[in-house]
Amino acid sequence: NVEFLGVVAETSYSCSYFLNLHKATGHSVLVYMPSGQLARDIEKMSDEAAANFAFMQLKKILPDASTPIQHLVSRWGSEVNTLGSYSYDAVGKPHDLYERLRIPVDNLFFAGEATSMSYPGSVHGAFSTGL
Secondary structure: OOOEEEEOOOOHHHOEEEEEOHHHHOOOOEEEEEOHHHHHHHHOOOHHHHHHHHHHHHHHHOOOOOOOOOOOOOOOOOOOOOOOOOOOOOOOOOOOHHHHHOOOEOOEOOOOHHHOOOOOOOHHHHHHHHO
């Protein structure tokens, strides 16, 4: 029943969190969100090793967590179209910016994290606006 599960560690290198996408998707989906050098190091792992690492982090929070039935590993930081970037609210942004970004142009509709009023700058925001 929570949207975020934080991994607290002795150093900032190992801190990360999980996003619980159940509310947005209606399915049992967790997204592991490491940052900084940890994220870059995980990107160098095989998909299986990265998924196992994330699951071990989850077990630190929820020792009785069930083994995942499926996983998908992105390489967001090295993906040529993102290079690890994401949208965020700039200081002084207009209050109606999300509404303006969602306005269709003819039969072209816009979705994504930058158009979500409920979950801006997030995967689940992008997903929910796409629906």
